[in-house]
Amino acid sequence: MELAHHQPALTPDFVIAAESDQDVAERDALLDRAMGQNWRRKSSEKLRRGRRPSEGLAFVARDASGAVVATVRLWDVTCGERGAPALLLGPLAVEPSLRSAGLGSALMRHAIAEAGRLGHGAILLVGDAVYYERFGFSAAKTDTLAMPGPFEKSRFQALELVAGHLDGARGVLKASGRKARMATAGVIRRAA
Numbered sequence: 757m758e759l760a761h762h763q764p765a766l767t768p769d770f771v772i773a774a775e776s777d778q779d780v781a782e783r784d785a786l787l788d789r790a791m792g793q794n795w796r797r798k799s800s801e802k803l804r805r806g807r808r809p810s811e812g813l814a815f816v817a818r819d820a821s822g823a824v825v826a827t828v829r830l831w832d833v834t835c836g837e838r839g840a841p842a843l844l845l846g847p848l849a850v851e852p853s854l855r856s857a858g859l860g861s862a863l864m865r866h867a868i869a870e871a872g873r874l875g876h877g878a879i880l881l882v883g884d885a886v887y888y889e890r891f892g893f894s895a896a897k898t899d900t901l902a903m904p905g906p907f908e909k910s911r912f913q914a915l916e917l918v919a920g921h922l923d924g925a926r927g928v929l930k931a932s933g934r935k936a937r938m939a940t941a942g943v944i945r946r947a948a
């Protein structure tokens with residue numbers, strides 16, 4: 757199993773680790789449980805579909821048995837066609853039975869720290885302001901930016917990791933991350 761840079765212990769019972777390919781089915785099942793099927797239809801998903809998360813910025817929290825109990829990923833985007841590079845965060849989700857134990861906050865703080873360590877300038881997200889303001893996010897820097905689809909302006913927030921990184925940034929966010937590998941097996945079968 758590939759481990760995250762620090763792999764901090766949250767409590768004796770949970771650790772944060774880098775997400776691996778083997779986690780994908782378990783992670784998606786967790787997202788369905790935590791958010792319903794709606795997460796697949798969000799505007800953020802347009803910026804994620806067909807892409808891989810930003811290098812080194814997909815994390816899970818595991819319980820003592822190794823089960824995935826929380827997830828967060830960050831995605832490479834640009835502000836406008838060729839504007840400032842940034843990260844889009846999401847989805848963030850925690851196993852419903854384990855909420856309010858600090859897992860979401862621990863994952864957020866780990867993700868923000870790793871994004872800064874890797875030299876990224878800003879993180880954007882669409883979410884509940886009341887939750888994300890504790891990590892320093894605000895809508896102050898997203899006024900001239902837009903998601904590629906419907907979004908609520910007050911929920912569209914940013915955190916600068918480098919002061920002034922989003923100064924002058926404008927336009928619709930565009931996916932700029934590495935393309936996901938094609939599932940070739942099905943394509944070959946259909947072509948045969």
Ligand SMILES: CC(C)(COP(=O)(O)OP(=O)(O)OC[C@H]1O[C@@H](n2cnc3c(N)ncnc32)[C@H](O)[C@@H]1OP(=O)(O)O)[C@@H](O)C(=O)NCCC(=O)NCCS
Nearest residue numbers: 790791848849850855856857858859860861883884886887
């Ligand atoms: C949002 C979520 C990731 C938080 O994870 P968590 O591990 O429960 O969060 P933490 O333990 O770090 O923080 C809990 C605190 O945040 C508050 N909180 C949780 N979700 C919130 C929300 N959407 N808006 C405002 N506050 C929220 C809790 O009331 C709690 O407050 P308290 O500390 O005063 O008791 C989790 O509730 C979840 O998976 N929700 C469903 C998926 C989702 O909506 N994700 C996107 C969030 S916009």
